[in-house]
Amino acid sequence: MTAKPILAVGSIALDTIETPQGQRQEVLGGSATFFAVAASHFAPVRLVGVVGSDYPEEGWRLFRERGVDVSDVQQVPGSTFRWGGRYSRDLTGRETLFTHLGVFEDFQPSVCDKNRRTEIVYLGNIQPSLQLAICAHMPEARWIISDTMNLWIDENREELEEVLGKTHIFLINDEEAAQLTGHDDLEAAVQWLLAAGPSVVVIKQGHRGAFLAMNGARKHIPIYPRARLVDPTGAGDSFAGGFIGHMADHNESPLEEAVIRGAATASYTVEGFGLEGLLQAAPEGIERRMKTIRGLMD
Ligand code: AMP
Numbered sequence: 001m002t003a004k005p006i007l008a009v010g011s012i013a014l015d016t017i018e019t020p021q022g023q024r025q026e027v028l029g030g031s032a033t034f035f036a037v038a039a040s041h042f043a044p045v046r047l048v049g050v051v052g053s054d055y056p057e058e059g060w061r062l063f064r065e066r067g068v069d070v071s072d073v074q075q076v077p078g079s080t081f082r083w084g085g086r087y088s089r090d091l092t093g094r095e096t097l098f099t100h101l102g103v104f105e106d107f108q109p110s111v112c113d114k115n116r117r118t119e120i121v122y123l124g125n126i127q128p129s130l131q132l133a134i135c136a137h138m139p140e141a142r143w144i145i146s147d148t149m150n151l152w153i154d155e156n157r158e159e160l161e162e163v164l165g166k167t168h169i170f171l172i173n174d175e176e177a178a179q180l181t182g183h184d185d186l187e188a189a190v191q192w193l194l195a196a197g198p199s200v201v202v203i204k205q206g207h208r209g210a211f212l213a214m215n216g217a218r219k220h221i222p223i224y225p226r227a228r229l230v231d232p233t234g235a236g237d238s239f240a241g242g243f244i245g246h247m248a249d250h251n252e253s254p255l256e257e258a259v260i261r262g263a264a265t266a267s268y269t270v271e272g273f274g275l276e277g278l279l280q281a282a283p284e285g286i287e288r289r290m291k292t293i294r295g296l297m298d
Pocket of ligand 1: 010011013014015029030031082083099125126127149151232233234235236237238
């Protein structure tokens with residue numbers, strides 16, 4: 001593989017999910033897990049994270065099968081991060097039932113010498129203090145791409161703004177962008193974010209697609225329209241995996257293509273509970289869905 005490696009930090013979790021289509025208890029999930037599975041189609045992934053003594057062998061097997069480098073994933077005594085969520089009838093709204101940080105509470109990330117030289121860094125959704133700790137380990141990073149969520153906007157705004165200051169590309173969903181910036185208007189939110197550090201902002205708009213903003217240019221990218229919606233958990237991180245995987249694998253390609261790959265990758269994730277949908281994705285199918293999305297664009 002000629003693609004550049006990606007170093008990624010985020011949650012490695014056991015998720016409990018309720019949607020109108022059914023429920024799952026303690027299935028493999030977490031922002032880093034979805035990201036790693038999605039990105040590993042396109043580029044080598046080096047994961048940074050922590051799991052507890054209860055983390056199942058199935059999780060390690062998944063990473064092994066995908067060639068994900070887990071040298072910087074620590075296993076320590078205690079409970080793996082757990083998250084529970086319930087979706088609204090039309091799957092557009094989500095209520096968090098619980099967030100148990102477990103071993104993430106005292107996590108001190110470390111990055112081995114080999115991995116410190118990685119140029120592309122994904123700061124997935126996790127406490128902003130941990131995202132900052134990773135930045136401190138990565139002096140050679142050329143691209144820092146980050147994501148976040150409402151909990152951290154509420155509880156750790158100052159650190160989150162510091163993360164933004166170090167970020168080149170910021171990915172965020174539309175509701176969280178409004179919460180973080182105080183602007184419901186998309187363009188106003190984008191302007192606020194671009195003034196806070198990143199040179200590129202991608203607003204994820206759920207079933208309405210994604211909005212790419214940089215250098216005065218703006219582009220809306222639609223979703224893949226034929227996905228069978230079962231469980232949206234992890235769609236954002238899978239989008240990031242496709243997006244950054246594309247950057248790592250295509251040096252000079254326009255970022256619009258990276259957004260299209262992100263959207264095509266995420267369209268698999270929503271088709272099953274937890275990782276079930278994403279695990280059905282293969283590069284050829286993703287390419288076909290990218291073509292469909294391109295066909296919908298002006
Ligand atoms: P997404 O649907 O893309 O927002 O991602 C859902 C994933 O994020 C789930 O697998 C959760 O385990 C994980 N998650 C939920 N809340 C948090 C949080 N506060 N910090 C880190 N990861 C989280």
